[in-house]
Amino acid sequence: MSGRSLLPRVAALVGPYASGKTTLLESLLLASGSIQRKGSVSEGTSVGDASPEARQRLMSTEVNIATANYLDDRWTFLDCPGSIEFQQDTYNALAIADAAIVVVEPEPTRAVMVAPLLKFLDENAIPHVIFINKVESSQARLRETLDSLQTLSDLPLLMREVPLKNGDAITGYVDLVSERAFEYRDGRPSELVQLPETALSEEKSARQDMLEHLADFDDHLLEELLSDLTPPTTEVYENVSRTLASDLIVPVFFGSANSDHGIRRLLKCLRHDVPSPAETSARRGWKPQGGAVARVFKTVHATHTGKLSYARVWRGEFTEGALVNGTRPAGLYSPQGATLTKLTKAGVGEIVALARLEAVKTGEVLGLPDPDVHSWPTPLPRLFPSAVRAEKKQDEVKLTAALAKLVEEDPSLSIDQSQATGELVLWGQGEIHLQVALDKLKNRFNLAVTGHRPQVPYKETIRKGVSEHGRHKRQSGGHGQFGDIYIDIAPQPRGAGFQFAETVVGGVVPRQYIPSVAEGVEDYLKRGPLGFPVVDVKVTLTSGSYHSVDSSDMAFKTAARIAMTEGMPKCEPVVLEPILAVEIAVPADYTSKAQRIISGRRGQILGYEAKDGWKGWDVVSAFLPQAEMADLIVELRSLTMGVGTFAWKFDHLQEMAGRGADKVVEERKTALAAQ
Known part of the structure; x- marks a missing residue:
């Protein structure tokens, strides 16, 4: 069976921090022959995580781009950050992908970490498969993990294979469509073996369950099942392919990126079942006729090349030297990790980097946009602040310009000049997010910058x-x-x-x-x-x-x-402290913890209710002093497997008395005396 498209397709690798996405990218590139040897995240030799900030932390801090060819199909893989603090980059990448590979660990208690991603995929109708990684562990619990994941997904999860085991160790798999068994071989393709009698019962039960799920979307298949007829294998393959491309089901695979187990099976799924760029383009609302169109999903201000706008071509062809939105790019490139290869032209489906389109921002359309296409991920809300200043007085103007470039790269960053305190405040998604931003200022712009907790604007x-x-x-x-x-x-x-x-x-x-x-x-x-x-x-x-x-x-x-x-x-002067109206969103299992966080921060709980549109989530409403907010997101995430978040707005000023007020006044006197 041939692939769905000869045009380049794009698959985004997403999943929680430490799920193994970057290692999976290395395995996919090795299996497709794009690299001859797997790189290592810990040794800093991987195609992904190429930036100094990523290698210093041994984690993805931005989207990494790699291309591959597998059985004559062209692919671009987008290795997206796993940390929730860098999720804006992930959402922007998903907005131009044909499909997503959601990488998770085989641990049911950690399944909740993928909840925000699954919600985003479901809400935006992005086809996706789940790859349960790290099954080489003898503690892997596939069925329990699947059940936990199903509670988070609006779509039915469809096991496409069942494991072969030797004791507790998973040694291979049985494909539920072809009913063929394969044993893993480290670093090599799996070997076709005889289906063991011990696995027959589980395989038949799992296959029937898969067919019944597929029959929910195909009347002919339903009639065959009701008549106790065995549907042809080709028909089942077509059903899986059609329902995935239509974002009706979520196929689930398993394997090990470390050992290269199950990687070629995953590639074959991508080849046969992921929609073509034309199908994705239609789903996104682009008309098939018209001039060349691409959408920018990532912006980088590189040290040597200047501004680079990464875009996916949806229609027509972009050529080197041609005007784009009134500007002639300084270059047209194909990205592979940190390497750029010069192009003379780029067509539908391809991801390109265009140099020095100074006026173009992330999310903008290149070419002639259709008037009815508006959808793009909104910037994530401000959660964590840091007051920043240049260590050298003469760098202050340079700092403002550099911060503007970082905000252009990452819309989940923002800057404020506080009228109340005079501080320049950088806002982001968490402590590591802002540390990475400060490192970029040093590494790219040669700016030494210090950060500290912003002053509270007391009155x-x-x-x-x-x-x-x-x-x-x-x-x-x-x-x-x-x-x-x-x-x-x-x-x-x-x-x-x-x-x-x-x-x-x-x-x-x-x-x-x-x-x-x-x-x-x-x-x-x-x-x-x-x-x-x-x-x-x-x-x-x-x-x-x-x-x-x-x-x-x-x-x-x-x-x-x-x-x-x-x-x-x-x-009788009295201190007034700003009080914020806060809504904390958490899985219902963590609602009591969220309430304890509020109480421990001098907050007033107003109540809680189910979060609209989120199964098993609550929103706790409260008043919280602004002085207690600076590291709220850090504590909240540490107590909720990283998924808790909040929204806030100023509500009122409240009188402050007692030792707390005395301390605030004393600290203010000390600060003024030091000026």
């Missing part, structure tokens, strides 16, 4: 009002300075902000000087008696006096500051 307000007199008088020869005012300072309701009013009568303070009084008050409120910006205060100018020669705008502004400086400490 302060007052509990009672006072009346105060402010007088500024100075005589220094010639014109002097004179400003004299009386003000009332009063608290406002929470959230009302600052209000200035005046009840001056009789011209005791000339009208032209009243705005200067307001300006002086506002200037003082930038830093109140506790050291924080003051909010929710009303100041009323009630009276005063002036000098016809020595009074000025500056004199009345200074008098206002004097009055505020004298009066505010008498108003």
Whole structure:
């Protein structure tokens, strides 16, 4: 049976951290003859994980691209990061893939780690197969793992093979369509063997189960089963192929990337069952006729080549030197790991890198887009912040430009210049995510950058009002300075902000000087008696006096500051801390742990409910002080197998009292003294 397409197809390798995706890529490349020797992740010799940041951590930190030919079929494999912190890259790669290989370990308690990926695949109708890796372990529990995975998938999981065993060790498999048995041979193709009598019963039961699942989508097959007829093998193959391409079922395979077990069986599945680029293009909404079209799924600012836009061609042909979106690329390349090979042209299905398309961003369409195509993964929400600054003062402008490039590469990064604290804050998906970003600044842009926990934007307000007199008088020869005012300072309701009013009568303070009084008050409120910006205060100018020669705008502004400086400490100032509305999403088994996290961080639990559209997940709603949020995602993931997450927004300011408030004020005084 021939492959589905002579055009290049794309398969994304996805799965949780440490599931063995990069090792599987090496096995696929070896089995297809694309490499002569497998590389090693631990030794830094793999095709994937080629960046310094990935090799330093022995983990994927970005999508790696490799091409292969297998039985005359052309493939591009996208080895995607397993860490949830780099999932944006994974989602963007899946958006241009024909299918995904979901790599998991044979441990049912770890199955939940793949839940966000399966949800994304199901919601976006991306055909996918599951490869249960590392079955060389004698502790491998395939059936229990499959049952656990089924609770996470909206689609039926279809075992395509059953294991052959010698004691507890898995030594081969039986293909449930052809009903042929194969024994593993390390580093070589599996060997066809006689189907053992001991495996016959399990094989028949599993095959019947597979056929019944397929019959849910084929009336003719259902009629054959009801009539106790054995369907022809070719018909079963066609059913598997059609239902996978239509994203109706999820075939499940198993093997060992370390030992090269089950790799060629996986390649044959890809060859026969993965949809063609034309089928994927139609599913994505692209029309078959029209000019050349490609979509950028990855952007890299490389040290030597400059900006590279990685794109998949959906229609037509791109040629070297031709205009693309009004710009002539500096080069057209085929990527293989960290190596780029120059191309003269690229057609449908191919993945290419175009150099120096400065105006093009990740997710954008190259060529003439169809007006009805809009779907693209949205940037992941901000979860973990770090205030960053260049170690050398003269690098600050360079830092801003370099950070903008990193954000362009990875939309799940973002930068803010905090108006409240003045800090430059880099946001990402977790601690490692931001560490990698800082390493890229050093390795690619020669920028030494330090990061630290951002300041909390505390505010302060007052509990009672006072009346105060402010007088500024100075005589220094010639014109002097004179400003004299009386003000009332009063608290406002929470959230009302600052209000200035005046009840001056009789011209005791000339009208032209009243705005200067307001300006002086506002200037003082930038830093109140506790050291924080003051909010929710009303100041009323009630009276005063002036000098016809020595009074000025500056004199009345200074008098206002004097009055505020004298009066505010008498108003019982109090610290206000920002409170965020937080929604924590976790599998229901971890709901109680999420509630304990909230309680341990001075939070107020508002309730919880089932997460809409997610089987077996809850959302816990709470109010949490912003001061307790900085490493929330780190603790949450450590207690939920890495899958817990949250969304947040500012809700209100809340008075702070006791030793906590005293500590905040003391730390603020120390920080101000050090400036």
